[in-house]
Amino acid sequence: MVTLGIERLLASDRLKGLKVGLVANPSSVDASLQHVADRLRAMPHVTLAALFGPQHGFHSTVQDDMLETPDAVDPQHGIPIYSLYSDTREPTPAMLDGLDALVIDLQDIGTRVYTYIYTMANCLKAAARCGLPVIVCDRPNPIGGEAVEGPVLQPGFESFVGLFPIPLRHGLTIGELATLFNEAFDLGARLDVIELDGWRRAMCFDQTGLAWVMPSPNMPTLDTALVYPGAVLFEGTMVSEGRGTTRPFEIIGAPWIDAEAFAASLNTLALPGVHMRPVWFQPTFQKHANLTCGGCQIHVTNRGTFQPVRTAVALLGACRRAAPDRFAWREPPYEYEHEKLPIDVLAGSDAFRRYIDADATIDAIVNNWQPGLASFMKLRRDYLRYR
Numbered sequence: 001m002v003t004l005g006i007e008r009l010l011a012s013d014r015l016k017g018l019k020v021g022l023v024a025n026p027s028s029v030d031a032s033l034q035h036v037a038d039r040l041r042a043m044p045h046v047t048l049a050a051l052f053g054p055q056h057g058f059h060s061t062v063q064d065d066m067l068e069t070p071d072a073v074d075p076q077h078g079i080p081i082y083s084l085y086s087d088t089r090e091p092t093p094a095m096l097d098g099l100d101a102l103v104i105d106l107q108d109i110g111t112r113v114y115t116y117i118y119t120m121a122n123c124l125k126a127a128a129r130c131g132l133p134v135i136v137c138d139r140p141n142p143i144g145g146e147a148v149e150g151p152v153l154q155p156g157f158e159s160f161v162g163l164f165p166i167p168l169r170h171g172l173t174i175g176e177l178a179t180l181f182n183e184a185f186d187l188g189a190r191l192d193v194i195e196l197d198g199w200r201r202a203m204c205f206d207q208t209g210l211a212w213v214m215p216s217p218n219m220p221t222l223d224t225a226l227v228y229p230g231a232v233l234f235e236g237t238m239v240s241e242g243r244g245t246t247r248p249f250e251i252i253g254a255p256w257i258d259a260e261a262f263a264a265s266l267n268t269l270a271l272p273g274v275h276m277r278p279v280w281f282q283p284t285f286q287k288h289a290n291l292t293c294g295g296c297q298i299h300v301t302n303r304g305t306f307q308p309v310r311t312a313v314a315l316l317g318a319c320r321r322a323a324p325d326r327f328a329w330r331e332p333p334y335e336y337e338h339e340k341l342p343i344d345v346l347a348g349s350d351a352f353r354r355y356i357d358a359d360a361t362i363d364a365i366v367n368n369w370q371p372g373l374a375s376f377m378k379l380r381r382d383y384l385r386y387r
Contacts (some may be wrong), residue, residue, distance in 0.1 A: 001209030005175060005194035006036050006105045006136030014135070015043070021050040023084070023123055026060045027107040027213040036105050036137075041077060042114065048079060049099060054106060054119040055085040056216050061340075063217055063285075072181065085115070089124035089160065095132060098129060102127055105137040107215040108174040110144075111229045112153065113161040113346055115335070116215070117174060121163055121181045124189035130303075133190045138313035138385075139177030142205035142212075142225045145171050145386065150229060150309035152372030153348035160336045162348055167373055168309050169229040173199075180383040193385070201386055218248040227298045230312025230359050235351075236343030238328045239319050240293055244283030251281055252315055253295015255288055256326040263296040266318055269362075273306030275299045313365050329353065 007030050009015070020040060022028075028036045051074060056062045058081050058276040066265065072081045075307040082088070083093050096102065102123060105115045120136065125136045150168030159166075164185055172180065182191045198208075205222050214220055219228070225245070231249040234241035242251035259278035266276040276296040283289050298315075300306045320327040334346060335341035344350045355365045 001031070002140060002199045002203075004139060004210070005029065005196055005198035006030060008196045008197065008247065009135065009137055009251055010036070010039055010043070013101075015040075016045045017249060019047045019049040019098055020101045021052060021096065021102045022048060023052040023054065023102065023104040023106060023119065025054060025058055025215070027104065027215045027347070028105045029211075029213055031210060033109035033211055033213070037261075040103075040328050048077075050095065051079055051081040052084050052091065052095070052123070053081060054113045057083065057085070060214070060217060072233040084122065086120045089119070091126040093126075096126065096130055096132055101133045101135055103137065104178075105139070105176060107139050107213070108141065108177070109215055109219060109225045109228060110169060110171065111140045111232060112150075112166050112168050112170060112348070113232055117177050117181075118160055118163050120174065120178060121187065124178065124187040126184055127190070128188040131190065131348065133192065135179040135192050135194060136175050137194045138173050138196045140199050140203065140208050140210070141171065141173050141204055142222055143169070143229070144204050144303070145173060147171055147307075147381070148377060149307055150373075151348050151352055151369035152350075152376050154171070157340065157344060157348050157350075158342075159345045160335050161345060163270065165372070165376070166386055167369070167376055168232075168348075170376075170380075171201075171382065173385070176383045176385055180380070182384075183378060195385055196332065197325065199386055201384075218243055219246070220246070223300065224249050226300050226303065226306065227308050227311075230308035230310070230315075231298065233237055233309075233316065233343065233346050235329050236334070236341065236346045237319070238287065238330055240283055240287045240295070242281075242283070243287070244285040244289060247297065251279055251295060251297050252319075253279065253281060253293040253324075254319070254326070255291050255293050255387040257319065258322070259294035259296065262294060262318060262322055269314055270351045271307075271311050271314055273302035273304065275301050275302060310362060310366055313356075313362050317359065317362070320356060320359070339355060
């Protein structure tokens with residue numbers, strides 16, 4: 001069984017006598033499913049002085065809309081809870097005042113556009129300015145740490161779903177990313193990463209012996225996380241990515257798509273490690289709410305060969321060909337970006353969109369991102385902590 005970084009930290013005397021701030025959410029639990037905030041509060045020689053929540057909030061109650069979640073106070077213990085997904089995305093000096101250390105314990109899901117890693121980066125920047133030590137407690141990359149795929153973010157397309165030039169599927173743990181961000185991109189924090197014990201790069205989450213706790217409201221299962229690096233691109237379209245169903249990101253579709261023909265056309269491509277099952281569905285909220293949509297469910301049949309971003313390229317092309325007059329890119333705003341098209345923000349450049357619009361082949365699109373991916377792989381080598 002994998003031992004989490006937070007458990008190794010709490011088993012040490014590293015925090016003894018310190019006033020600690022904690023960046024966490026409901027998935028910040030130990031192997032017995034006890035929340036780490038409760039573990040810290042129970043430690044006699046540690047003072048938990050502040051809580052910080054990423055997107056969706058410390059209690060993960062908010063959907064993905066741009067809702068400005070206010071700061072609050074933990075009613076049971078009187079500890080302030082600060083939102084880092086509001087007007088303030090970076091801890092202010094006042095929030096950090098009086099702390100001796102900032103502990104970050106967040107479950108990433110291995111995809112560039114998942115905002116928790118940029119909340120972490122902003123914490124590193126803020127802590128560096130005031131000389132506050134930061135401890136990042138490592139957690140497994142749930143979709144494994146070997147495969148790397150997709151376009152690398154290009155200069156000029158930075159946003160809160162992509163601050164640094166990494167690919168859509170980066171193949172790193174959050175601890176490895178913390179060191180990469182801090183050193184390669186000069187954040188300058190006094191950083192310590194508490195490593196996992198027993199994790200290997202080939203592991204998916206269900207091989208760790210740990211229980212899955214939803215990292216965010218639309219990440220209900222490991223199956224969701226496996227398809228997310230590619231399916232998240234549908235957030236940049238007017239095609240439903242399955243939000244408002246019980247299988248977000250696994251179900252893709254729209255009212256103008258014929259489910260049977262759509263799934264059949266994709267299965268003829270013989271995409272590796274995946275089968276498309278035709279589905280009809282009605283989202284309960286967001287795109288096409290309460291309308292019947294045709295589409296497919298993405299069933300991963302072989303994790304080792306499945307390529308989520310390549311699969312999304314095929315899906316996007318099929319959606320566009322199914323109804324060229326109905327397929328459309330979503331208009332801004334998206335997250336905190338009010339000018340660029342959401343698909344460009346998600347893909348990390350406008351090249352991806354232009355290839356899709358030109359009905360380029362899957363191979364042509366995949367080949368376009370290979371040079372950037374090769375450069376990232378060289379950089380990545382220096383920050384791998386596990387075999």
